Amino acid sequence: MTKATRPSKSAAVDESADSLDRLLCGRVRELRKKRSWTLEQLSAASGVSKSMLSQIERGEANPTLAVAYRIAQAFSLTIGELVETPETAPRVEVIRGVDRAFHYRSDKNCQIRTLSPLHLEKSVEFYEIVLRENGILSSAPHFKGARELLTVQSGHVRAASGQAASDLAPGDSAHYPADVQHSIKNTGKGEAVLFLVVTYVIE
Numbered sequence: 001m002t003k004a005t006r007p008s009k010s011a012a013v014d015e016s017a018d019s020l021d022r023l024l025c026g027r028v029r030e031l032r033k034k035r036s037w038t039l040e041q042l043s044a045a046s047g048v049s050k051s052m053l054s055q056i057e058r059g060e061a062n063p064t065l066a067v068a069y070r071i072a073q074a075f076s077l078t079i080g081e082l083v084e085t086p087e088t089a090p091r092v093e094v095i096r097g098v099d100r101a102f103h104y105r106s107d108k109n110c111q112i113r114t115l116s117p118l119h120l121e122k123s124v125e126f127y128e129i130v131l132r133e134n135g136i137l138s139s140a141p142h143f144k145g146a147r148e149l150l151t152v153q154s155g156h157v158r159a160a161s162g163q164a165a166s167d168l169a170p171g172d173s174a175h176y177p178a179d180v181q182h183s184i185k186n187t188g189k190g191e192a193v194l195f196l197v198v199t200y201v202i203e
Contacts, residue, residue, distance in 0.1 A: 024056070024063065024068065024082065024083050025056055025057055025058070025059045027082055027083065028042075028053070028056055028057055028071060028082075029057040031075050031082075032057075033143070034125065034200075035075075036140075036142065039053050039054055039057075042071075042074060045074035046070045046071050046073065046074035047070050048063075048067055048070055048071060052067065053071075056071075065079070068082065068083075076101035076102075093117055095114075095115060095116075095117070102114045102115070104127070108132060108135070109131070109132055109135035109136060109137065110129055110130060110131045110132060110135050110137050111129070111130040112127055112128070112129050112130075112137075113127065113128045113129075114126070114127055115127060115128055115195075123199060123200045123201070124197060124198070124199050124200070125197070125198040125200075126195070126196070126197050126198075127195070127196040127197075127198070128193070128194070128195055128196075129184070129193070129194040129195070129196055130191055130192070130193055130194075131155070131157065131184065131185075131186040131191065131192040131193075131194065132186065132191060133186060133188075133189065133190055133191065134186060135185070135186045135192075136183055136184070136185040136186070137183060137184045137185075138181075138182075138183040139178070139181070139182050139183065140181065141178070141179050141180050141181060141182075142178045142179055142198065142200070143179065143200055143201070144179050144201065145179060145200070145201030146177070146178040146179045146198060146199065146200050146201070147175060147176065147177055147178050147179075147198075147199050148161075148175070148176055148178040148182065148196060148197065148198050148199075149173065149174075149175045149196070149197040149199070150168070150173060150174045150175075150176075150184065150194060150195070150196050150197075151172070151173045151194065151195045151196075152168045152169060152170050152171065152172050152173075152192065152193075152194055153170065153193040153194065153195060154170050154191075154192060154193045155170070155186060155188045155190065155191060155192025155193060155194075156168065156169055156170075156186070156187050156188030156192065157184050157185060157186055157187060157188070157192050157194065158184070158185045158187050159174045159176060159182075159183075159184050160182060160183045160184075160185070161176035161177050161178070161180060161181075161182040162177065162180040162181065162182070164176070167187065178198060184196075
C-alpha cells in the first residue's frame with residue numbers, strides 16, 4: 001500500500017488563493033447586478049477600468065490589493081466583507097440607523113436607506129424610502145421575475161407597474177411586477193414613509 005503524499009505548504013497556499021480569487025470574481029459580479037449597475041457605473045464608482053472589471057468578473061484577472069480595496073469602497077464594504085464566506089455559526093447582524101454607508105440615495109425627491117446587508121448574496125432586498133412632497137421614484141425594469149412588496153407607513157402614494165396603478169394610504173401594501181417600468185409617487189401632503197422589499201429569481 002502506497003503512503004499518501006501530503007500536499008506541500010505552497011500548494012495549499014496556492015489552492016487557497018485560487019479559491020479566494022474565484023469567490024471575489026463571483027462577489028463582484030453579484031453585487032454589481034444586485035445594484036443594477038453596469039460595468040461603466042462600477043468603473044466610475046471604483047476608479048477601476050471597465051476592461052479590468054470585466055476580466056475580474058470572468059475570472060481572467062486577479063486584482064491587486066489596491067484594486068480590491070477600490071472595488072470594496074465602491075460597494076461601501078471592507079475588503080474582508082467583499083470576500084467574506086458564509087459562516088456556519090449564527091450571528092445577529094445589526095444595521096445602525098446612523099450608518100451612512102447604508103444611505104443608498106438622498107436627493108430632492110427621496111431618501112433611500114438599505115435595511116438589508118450589502119455584502120450578502122441574496123434574492124431579497126429591503127429598503128426604507130422617504131418620498132418628499134410631490135416626489136417620485138421611477139425605476140427601470142429589474143431582472144426578469146423581480147417583484148416588489150410596498151408597505152406605506154405614513155402618507156399617500158400611487159404605485160404603478162407597467163400600465164397598472166393603485167393609490168395607497170397608511171397601512172396599505174401593494175405587490176407588483178418589477179421587471180417592467182415602475183414607479184412610486186407621493187400624492188399627499190408632506191413626506192411619505194415607505195418600506196420596500198424587492199425579490200429576485202435566482203437561477
